[in-house]
Amino acid sequence: xxxxxxxxxxxxxxxxxxxxxxxxxxxxxxxxxxxxxxxxxxxxxxxxxxxxxxxxxxxxxxxxxxxxxxxxxxxxxxxxxxxxxxxxxxxxxxxxxxxxxxxxxxxxxxxxxxxxxxxxxxxxxxxxxxxxxxxxxxxxxxxxxxxxxxxxxxxxxxxxxxxxxxxxxxxxxxxxxxxxxxxxxxxxxxxxxxxxxxxxxxxxxxxxxxxxxxxxxxxxxxxxxxxxxxxxxxxxxxxxxxxxxxxxxxxxxxxxxxxxxxxxxxxxxxxxxxxxxxxxxxxxxxxxxxxxxxxxxxxxxxxxxxxxxxxxxxxxxxxxxxxxxxxxxxxxxxxxxxxxxxxxxxxxxxxxxxxxxxxxxxxxxxxxxxxxxxxxxxx
Amino acid sequence: xxxxxxxxxxxxxxxxxxxxxxxxxxxxxxxxxxxxxxxxxxxxxxxxxxxxxxxxxxxxxxxxxxxxxxxxxxxxxxxxxxxxxxxxxxxxxxxxxxxxxxxxxxxxxxxxxxxxxxxxxxxxxxxxxxxxxxxxxxxxxxxxxxxxxxxxxxxxxxxxxxxxxxxxxxxxxxxxxxxxxxxxxxxxxxxxxxxxxxxxxxxxxxxxxxxxxxxxxxxxxxxxxxxxxxxxxxxxxxxxxxxxxxxxxxxxxxxxxxxxxxxxxxxxxxxxx
Amino acid sequence: xxxxxxxxxxxxxxxxxxxxxxxxxxxxxxxxxxxxxxxxxxxxxxxxxxxxxxxxxxxxxxxxxxxxxxxxxxxxxxxxxxxxxxxxxxxxxxxxxxxxxxxxxxxxxxxxxxxxxxxxxxxxxxxxxxxxxxxxxxxxxxxxxxxx
Numbered sequence: 001x002x003x004x005x006x007x008x009x010x011x012x013x014x015x016x017x018x019x020x021x022x023x024x025x026x027x028x029x030x031x032x033x034x035x036x037x038x039x040x041x042x043x044x045x046x047x048x049x050x051x052x053x054x055x056x057x058x059x060x061x062x063x064x065x066x067x068x069x070x071x072x073x074x075x076x077x078x079x080x081x082x083x084x085x086x087x088x089x090x091x092x093x094x095x096x097x098x099x100x101x102x103x104x105x106x107x108x109x110x111x112x113x114x115x116x117x118x119x120x121x122x123x124x125x126x127x128x129x130x131x132x133x134x135x136x137x138x139x140x141x142x143x144x145x146x147x148x149x150x151x152x153x154x155x156x157x158x159x160x161x162x163x164x165x166x167x168x169x170x171x172x173x174x175x176x177x178x179x180x181x182x183x184x185x186x187x188x189x190x191x192x193x194x195x196x197x198x199x200x201x202x203x204x205x206x207x208x209x210x211x212x213x214x215x216x217x218x219x220x221x222x223x224x225x226x227x228x229x230x231x232x233x234x235x236x237x238x239x240x241x242x243x244x245x246x247x248x249x250x251x252x253x254x255x256x257x258x259x260x261x262x263x264x265x266x267x268x269x270x271x272x273x274x275x276x277x278x279x280x281x282x283x284x285x286x287x288x289x290x291x292x293x294x295x296x297x298x299x300x301x302x303x304x305x306x307x308x309x310x311x312x313x314x315x316x317x318x319x320x321x322x323x324x325x326x327x328x329x330x331x332x333x334x335x336x337x338x339x340x341x342x343x344x345x346x347x348x349x350x351x352x353x354x355x356x357x358x359x360x361x362x363x364x365x366x367x368x369x370x371x372x373x374x375x376x377x378x379x
Numbered sequence: 380x381x382x383x384x385x386x387x388x389x390x391x392x393x394x395x396x397x398x399x400x401x402x403x404x405x406x407x408x409x410x411x412x413x414x415x416x417x418x419x420x421x422x423x424x425x426x427x428x429x430x431x432x433x434x435x436x437x438x439x440x441x442x443x444x445x446x447x448x449x450x451x452x453x454x455x456x457x458x459x460x461x462x463x464x465x466x467x468x469x470x471x472x473x474x475x476x477x478x479x480x481x482x483x484x485x486x487x488x489x490x491x492x493x494x495x496x497x498x499x500x501x502x503x504x505x506x507x508x509x510x511x512x513x514x515x516x517x518x519x520x521x522x523x524x525x526x527x528x529x530x531x532x533x534x535x536x537x538x539x540x541x542x543x544x545x546x547x548x549x550x551x552x553x554x555x556x557x558x559x560x561x562x563x564x565x566x567x568x569x570x571x572x573x574x575x576x577x578x579x580x581x582x583x584x585x586x587x588x589x590x591x592x593x594x595x596x597x598x599x600x601x602x603x604x605x606x607x608x609x610x611x612x613x614x615x616x617x618x619x620x621x622x623x624x625x626x627x628x629x630x631x632x633x634x635x636x637x638x639x640x641x642x643x644x645x646x647x648x649x650x651x652x
Numbered sequence: 653x654x655x656x657x658x659x660x661x662x663x664x665x666x667x668x669x670x671x672x673x674x675x676x677x678x679x680x681x682x683x684x685x686x687x688x689x690x691x692x693x694x695x696x697x698x699x700x701x702x703x704x705x706x707x708x709x710x711x712x713x714x715x716x717x718x719x720x721x722x723x724x725x726x727x728x729x730x731x732x733x734x735x736x737x738x739x740x741x742x743x744x745x746x747x748x749x750x751x752x753x754x755x756x757x758x759x760x761x762x763x764x765x766x767x768x769x770x771x772x773x774x775x776x777x778x779x780x781x782x783x784x785x786x787x788x789x790x791x792x793x794x795x796x797x798x799x800x
Contacts, residue, residue: 106718194659197663234718268468271463273452305667371661
């Protein structure tokens with residue numbers, strides 16, 4: 001079966017207006033208005049579907065782990081914790097509470113928050129740069145952030161200390177690729193693929209600096225930084241969840257406010273200006289928000305690629321390119337993708353594999369499929 | 380209410396290259412105004428200067444008496460709608476969603492039912508209602524142009540600027556789009572500025588024509604005043620005969636069979652002073 | 653296929669290869685520098701069950717849930733002099749700072765479903781349990797890490 005046809009079929013099912021027929025006495029305009037409402041409703045249904053998928057995945061993931069605890073017991077424990085009825089004398093209950101609430105839940109929440117942040121950033125970036133290949137990973141922004149975070153962690157080069165210091169460092173260094181990209185697009189106007197090749201070059205440069213830094217650092221620390229930097233959500237605790245959660249969710253909210261503007265940018269700078277959009281200023285603001293999101297996430301989880309790249313493309317198949325719907329849909333799908341990768345990682349590969357690798361191995365082929373099946377010319 | 384367009388001493392150059400020098404223009408009456416001129420004379424750029432997409436090197440543009448340099452993009456957008464020459468969508472939406480984009484300067488964050496109704500009405504004007512839910516990318520170049528015109532109309536502007544809106548349309552649609560634009564200009568009392576390549580179609584429908592050549596306005600007035608054999612010869616380097624029909628001048632070209640390919644046309648040899 | 657499309661596919665391939673290379677390097681490095689908290693320990697078990705001497709082995713496995721915590725599962729497999737099998741298992745969780753300032757004992761599982769209590773736990777570096785003692789009604793167990 002031709003993949004292109006399969007995608008078209010999904011698109012066809014996705015637009016219920018095909019089944020609409022003009023009623024008697026209905027004017028053209030009324031018919032179109034009805035079609036529009038139906039299309040809007042089907043998009044909302046898809047989002048509801050994504051939410052349902054998300055809940056199922058979340059519900060399943062939290063019951064997975066090497067510690068032996070039954071499916072129902074997991075929920076009992078959660079309930080007991082929320083209602084404050086854990087029996088302090090029951091060692092088993094205390095232990096279950098620790099594993100489910102203090103160990104598994106932060107991991108799951110991190111996965112979700114990372115998925116939301118990266119997917120939103122990816123969707124915004126693709127619209128803003130008119131580049132279907134853009135996301136914080138492929139443009140080198142994540143690598144810059146990682147370098148900054150590692151500098152703070154291994155060499156103790158802080159501007160401010162503590163977790164916020166790490167994020168701040170990461171942000172400062174994430175701006176380097178961001179500024180480079182903005183300057184390059186104004187100056188040379190490269191094609192989408194070209195821009196990403198530049199981003200990958202930036203990524204390799206930062207990776208080189210990073211490797212050097214780790215060679216010079218203490219070997220034990222270096223090994224653990226290396227494994228962390230590939231992309232790991234298994235290291236976060238409740239202490240870190242508020243920071244990473246707030247940055248990710250606030251970043252999502254900020255980008256959501258800009259979605260109408262992002263829609264207009266899609267038609268080209270000239271037309272966007274004619275709609276009243278200060279194109280240069282919007283681009284800078286958008287990149288700053290994206291850098292903050294990338295910095296916040298990378299500082300705690302290392303580099304997780306492909307989520308920001310693939311989620312918008314999949315979401316676009318179902319809900320179209322209107323960013324006001326696409327951004328939340330991408331965010332949902334990003335969270336789902338993270339959960340799926342984590343589940344697959346546990347069930348098939350074993351819990352030791354970093355999620356950054358799983359997202360590459362799963363996200364990569366999916367992205368290639370999407371690329372090959374694209375029937376329109378975007379390049 | 381007509382918003383007056385005024386340009387004073389407009390000049391534009393890139394480095395050593397001069398595009399135009401000291402252009403002066405005033406459009407105060409509603410109606411269809413055509414901008415004519417040979418390739419590369421800077422018609423599109425002229426339009427960019429009039430709607431703030433581009434900043435001129437010298438001179439000032441006034442919209443409704445206000446200096447455009449001190450206006451915010453948003454304020455300009457409330458008055459001026461721009462229809463680009465080509466569509467440049469990376470991620471295409473449905474045709475209706477694309478037209479709804481024209482409502483952004485007017486509507487809030489969400490699209491209201493009123494916005495949708497206006498957009499559908501504009502689609503109806505361009506005879507595109509059965510394509511409303513189709514993806515923009517699936518359409519032909521001519522249909523793209525019609526959608527973009529509908530998008531400009533949806534903005535309900537006081538000034539509508541269109542850059543070669545009929546270049547991909549067949550003769551039937553060329554004629555009827557120009558007629559539609561003229562009718563809208565009259566009915567709504569707005570200025571419709573059109574860059575046009577087809578002299579005859581422009582002549583037939585425009586209330587006023589502005590002919591650009593070599594970085595200056597060579598002729599400005601009604602069709603009868605602008606479309607003359609002399610102007611055509613000077614500006615385009617072609618021999619032509621002007622004939623009248625429906626009260627408007629029409630051009631019949633005389634082709635010089637002795638001209639060989641590779642010889643640049645007369646007007647390209649001149650330089651901007 | 654348009655050249656831009658080929659370039660884009662090349663980009664996707666480059667990204668995947670890069671990720672895989674990172675994985676290979678990380679895998680290599682983690683093999684060379686294994687997680688210091690990852691333990692598999694064998695113990696020799698001696699003790700007493702209902703007056704009868706008891707001997708056997710025990711094993712400690714690492715349960716990975718969250719990198720900040722260290723969970724270990726202990727399985728004791730012993731029998732008394734009369735051949736009665738005695739098996740017991742319990743879990744210990746260490747907190748994020750790595751020192752055993754936080755551990756929890758679990759209820760044991762006997763064949764006869766007695767309650768058990770971990771009375772002693774000897775912890776070495778990196779939360780490695782080198783020995784422990786268990787007590788319950790009629791049962792006393794002492795385990796020590798097998799010395800090579």
